[in-house]
Amino acid sequence: MITLQVYDSPDMAQLLADFTGRCTPRASTNLHGFAALDCSSIPVTPDEAFSIYDWPGTPHCIVSDGAATVVWEGRLEDVKISSDSVSLGGLGYWRALGDAPYTSLWSRTGTAEWRQGTDADVSLFAPERWELDNNNRLYFAPRKNEQFSNNSTRGAWAFLAPYNGAQDIAEVIFSYSFNLPVDWKVVLRSHTEGFGGATTEYTFTSTGVLASGSQTVTLAAARRIVTFECFNATGGTVTFTGNTGTSYAKITSIRVKSVTSATVLASAIAAALVTYANGINADQISASGALIAATTTDLNDEVYEDELPADILDDLALLHGYEVGVWEDRRLHFRAKGSAGRQWYINVTRILELQRSLENVRNSAYALYRDANGRVLRTAVADDAVSQKRLALVRRGFVSAQTTSQTEAEAHRAAYLSDRADFQVRANIEFEVVEDGLGNDYPLYVIRSGDTVTMRNLPPTLSGSVDNIRTFRVGETEYDGDKMNLSPESPVPTLVTLTAQRARG
Amino acid sequence: MTARIIKITDGTDTVDFEDASSGYTLLAFRPAVAQYDRDNPEVWRREDEQLEISVEGSTPTEMSQRLHLLAELIDRAGRMMRSEAVDPVVFQYRIDDSLLTNPLQSLVTGPPESGDVLMLPAAFDGYTQLKVGTVDDPVVWRLRRRGAWLGDEESQSEAAATANNPGVMSVTFGSATSILSPVELALALDVAMGASASAMLLLAKSSAHIDIVEAEDGVYSSADWADAADANASNGNVARYTPGSTDVELVQCSVTMDADVRQVAVVANLKNRSATINYYVRAVVNEGQGRWYYIDSSNNNPQAISLGVIRTKDAITVVEIQVQADATGSSANSLDVDTVAATAVDDGVGRVIALPELSAATFTIDPALLDEPRPLVYESAAQAYRGNVYLMQIGTGFAAVLLGNTGTTWRLRDDKAAAITVGMTATRRPAYVAPR
Numbered sequence: 001m002i003t004l005q006v007y008d009s010p011d012m013a014q015l016l017a018d019f020t021g022r023c024t025p026r027a028s029t030n031l032h033g034f035a036a037l038d039c040s041s042i043p044v045t046p047d048e049a050f051s052i053y054d055w056p057g058t059p060h061c062i063v064s065d066g067a068a069t070v071v072w073e074g075r076l077e078d079v080k081i082s083s084d085s086v087s088l089g090g091l092g093y094w095r096a097l098g099d100a101p102y103t104s105l106w107s108r109t110g111t112a113e114w115r116q117g118t119d120a121d122v123s124l125f126a127p128e129r130w131e132l133d134n135n136n137r138l139y140f141a142p143r144k145n146e147q148f149s150n151n152s153t154r155g156a157w158a159f160l161a162p163y164n165g166a167q168d169i170a171e172v173i174f175s176y177s178f179n180l181p182v183d184w185k186v187v188l189r190s191h192t193e194g195f196g197g198a199t200t201e202y203t204f205t206s207t208g209v210l211a212s213g214s215q216t217v218t219l220a221a222a223r224r225i226v227t228f229e230c231f232n233a234t235g236g237t238v239t240f241t242g243n244t245g246t247s248y249a250k251i252t253s254i255r256v257k258s259v260t261s262a263t264v265l266a267s268a269i270a271a272a273l274v275t276y277a278n279g280i281n282a283d284q285i286s287a288s289g290a291l292i293a294a295t296t297t298d299l300n301d302e303v304y305e306d307e308l309p310a311d312i313l314d315d316l317a318l319l320h321g322y323e324v325g326v327w328e329d330r331r332l333h334f335r336a337k338g339s340a341g342r343q344w345y346i347n348v349t350r351i352l353e354l355q356r357s358l359e360n361v362r363n364s365a366y367a368l369y370r371d372a373n374g375r376v377l378r379t380a381v382a383d384d385a386v387s388q389k390r391l392a393l394v395r396r397g398f399v400s401a402q403t404t405s406q407t408e409a410e411a412h413r414a415a416y417l418s419d420r421a422d423f424q425v426r427a428n429i430e431f432e433v434v435e436d437g438l439g440n441d442y443p444l445y446v447i448r449s450g451d452t453v454t455m456r457n458l459p460p461t462l463s464g465s466v467d468n469i470r471t472f473r474v475g476e477t478e479y480d481g482d483k484m485n486l487s488p489e490s491p492v493p494t495l496v497t498l499t500a501q502r503a504r505g
Numbered sequence: 506m507t508a509r510i511i512k513i514t515d516g517t518d519t520v521d522f523e524d525a526s527s528g529y530t531l532l533a534f535r536p537a538v539a540q541y542d543r544d545n546p547e548v549w550r551r552e553d554e555q556l557e558i559s560v561e562g563s564t565p566t567e568m569s570q571r572l573h574l575l576a577e578l579i580d581r582a583g584r585m586m587r588s589e590a591v592d593p594v595v596f597q598y599r600i601d602d603s604l605l606t607n608p609l610q611s612l613v614t615g616p617p618e619s620g621d622v623l624m625l626p627a628a629f630d631g632y633t634q635l636k637v638g639t640v641d642d643p644v645v646w647r648l649r650r651r652g653a654w655l656g657d658e659e660s661q662s663e664a665a666a667t668a669n670n671p672g673v674m675s676v677t678f679g680s681a682t683s684i685l686s687p688v689e690l691a692l693a694l695d696v697a698m699g700a701s702a703s704a705m706l707l708l709a710k711s712s713a714h715i716d717i718v719e720a721e722d723g724v725y726s727s728a729d730w731a732d733a734a735d736a737n738a739s740n741g742n743v744a745r746y747t748p749g750s751t752d753v754e755l756v757q758c759s760v761t762m763d764a765d766v767r768q769v770a771v772v773a774n775l776k777n778r779s780a781t782i783n784y785y786v787r788a789v790v791n792e793g794q795g796r797w798y799y800i801d802s803s804n805n806n807p808q809a810i811s812l813g814v815i816r817t818k819d820a821i822t823v824v825e826i827q828v829q830a831d832a833t834g835s836s837a838n839s840l841d842v843d844t845v846a847a848t849a850v851d852d853g854v855g856r857v858i859a860l861p862e863l864s865a866a867t868f869t870i871d872p873a874l875l876d877e878p879r880p881l882v883y884e885s886a887a888q889a890y891r892g893n894v895y896l897m898q899i900g901t902g903f904a905a906v907l908l909g910n911t912g913t914t915w916r917l918r919d920d921k922a923a924a925i926t927v928g929m930t931a932t933r934r935p936a937y938v939a940p941r
Binding site for chain 2: 001003015020043064066067068069288291328329331340342436441442482
C-alpha cells in the first residue's frame, strides 16, 4: 500500500502530518515529472483544520510505497479547509521553474536590433554627419562636405543586452569590409548601463586601402552595451570631400554572445536556468545539473526577456527531441526523450472505444525562419515516406522557428514531423495488470510518464494503423490508489485513455 | 470455566452487560467479522456493530442517564479519533468458556458508517419509566470499531549489541498469531547519539525473510571492483567500484531468504566518493530489475538508499547491485558499497521505513490501535519518518535491520564516534477477527 506524509520542507526534518489511511491520494505524472497530488475531504477537527491552513513555508509531500521509495513527490500549493475537513493540492517541483521569470542574452545574430548611437548616448556621436544603415549590415559612410573632428563626430551603432539581465555581452564575432581614408578608425567599445565606463575592445586603423576579414573579440569583462564606431583619427579636423559612399565601413555576420564558448548550447542554458531557479529558491529545485545531457546544436538566437524558465526549457526540449522535467530529489533532467523510461506490458481486457482520425496528421513539413533583415525564409520540405505510403496521401504543414539559423529551423521541422506523421487515435481501453518483460506483475503506480507500454494481446493481424497504440510512450498517468489512467504522449491532449483497476481480493 | 465479558468503557464510564447492577442487558448481538483490506493501513477493515439491548434504572432519571450514556460514549469515541483530549473507548469481549484470561479488545472509533447511534423502541412512550427495550422491541445501539480484536500484550527482546549495527535482530514469541497483528517496536540506541544519524529500518516476518550482507563478500563483475579497507565500515571493509568505464558493472551478493519469497525491498548502504562523477545504481533479483536511482556527486557521505521493491518468479538467493558511472575516474572517485539488505515484502509484515533523524536512546514505533487515532513514532518527542508505520506481525517471529550512518561516517555512532549497540523490543497484541 502507499503512504502519504507531509513535511515542513524537502529535507524532511519535521513531519507535519501522516495522512496514511485518512485519504486516498490521487497522484499524477506528466511529461514534466511528478504533476499533481489531490487529497480531498480529509476528516479533521476545526483546530486541526486551521493548524493545517496555517502551516508555515511550503510543505513537502511524499507518497511512498512499502520500500519507502517515492511514488510521488512535490510541494503543497493548495489548502482548502472547512470546519470538519481539509483538502490538499500538491504540484511537482517542475513548478519551481515557474516561480520567477528570467531575462538574459545568450546569443543574437543579425543587425536588426542594433540602433544608431546619438549624442544623448555619448557626446562624441554625430549620426547626422554620417550615412548609416543596418540593412543586413552595419554601414558607416561619411557624408560629402561634412566636417569630422579628430576622434570625435563619430558614427556609431549600439547593441544593448536586456536591462538587468542575468548575463551581459562577453563576445562579439563579425566580418568586416573597411574602405576608409588613411588613419580613420573603426573601434568596438563596451559600456556599462547608460554608456558609462567606455572600454575599447578592438581597433582597426585604416591604411587607405580596402581591408576585409573576420574577428572574434572577447571583452575584457562582460558589459551591458557594445558599440561599433567609425571616426577620423588623423590628428586634425577633416572635411570629407569625396562622394558619400566612396569611403565606408561595413560590418556583417554579426553575432553577440554572453558566453565565450564557441557554441551556445541548450544544455548550458538549462544548467544556467537550474542555477538561477536554485539561487532564488534553494529548497525548491536542486542545484545539480548532473541529469542535463549535453546537446551539440549551436543556438544563434536565444534572448530571453521576462520568460519563465519552464517555458524556455520546453522550447529547448522540443527543438532537440529531449524530455525535460523533475522527478525525485527535485533534480531537473534534460535528456533524450525516453532515455530513462521503463518498459511495461499490459493485457487489454476491454476496448470501449477505438477511433482514428486524419485531422492532425502531417507527413510533410517545412519550417519558417528569417534572415538577418527579418525576411521570412522557408526550409526545404521534409517528408515521412512511410506515412505517405500508408495513407496514400500527402498532408503538409509548417512550423515557425524563431531563429535565423537554417540548422535550427530544420531541427524544428524534424521534431514537428516526428510528432505528427502517424494517425491520431482516440481510444478508451481497460486493463488490469502491469507486467515487466518477464511476466512479473507490478503495482499500477510504477508506470510513469516517459515509460513505454505495449499492449500484448491486440490482434497481430491488425493493420499498421493501430501500431501507434500497440506500443506507445506514456504521456500522462493518474493513479488514485485503485485505478490507473494512462494517456500516450501526443501533440494533442488525451487521445487515448487506458484504465486499469486493481483486481480485488 | 471463564465467564463471558462484554463491556464498553472509556475507563471512567462503563456499559457492562454482564453486571446485573449496571442496568444494561444484552438481548441480541451478532459480532461483525472484519475483512482483510490490503489498502487499509490498519489491515482489518473497521466494522459496524449493532447491539440490541434493554436499559433500566432504579429511578426514571437513572434510566434516562444510562440511556444517554450510550450515545455519549460513542460521541467520545468519535472525538478521540479526531484527536480531541478524551480517553479512548474500548469494546471488551470474552466469550463464555474462553481459554483467554483477559477479554479481547477493539477500539471504538465512533458512530456507524451510516444510520443512527441509538434507536429507541417503537413503543418507547408506552414503556415504564424504569425500563426500556424488550426482545421484540429493543433499544438498538450501533457503533463502529477497528476491525481486529486484540489480545494482551506480549513482549520479546533482542539485547543490544554492536553486531546489530547493522545486523539482523529477531525475536520469537511463545505462540503463533494466525493473522496480521499489530506490533510496537522499540529500538534501543544510545543516550548520546552522534549528530546527523539517520537510518533505514527494514522489517520482516522472521529472520528467514530478511538478510543483510557485506558487499565485499560478493562476486564482482570486473577488476574495477575490489575490496577496500575502511575502518569505519561494517566489518572494516567496503566493496569499492572504480569507474574504469561507463559500462554497467555489478556485485552479486548472496542472501539467505525463505524459498517462498518472491518480492523483496532492497536497501544498499553506499557512498559516492567523487566530487565530479555521478552514479546510477539499481537492484536486480533474478530476472527482476529495479528502477535506476541516481547517486550524485554533491553528497559524499554514506547513505542508505532504498532501491525499491523487486519482483521475481523464482526463489531468491542473490541480490545484484548494478552501478553505472557517467564518467571514468580514479579510485578517489569510487562508489563504495558497504552493506546490502533485503527484506520480503509480500506478506503484510515486511517493509522499509526511512528514519531521517535518530538522536535519543530509544526510538519507538507504536501502531497504538487501542489508544490513538494514529500511530505514534517518537523518541523524546514526535519524530519524522517515511513509510507505513502501522507495524504488523504474524506467526511467531519478527525481525528487523536498522541500517544507518552518522554524518560522514558509516554505521550509527555516539557523540564520541564509537559504534553504538542496537537492540529491540517487540510488543505485539495478537489479533482475531472473531471474538473468542
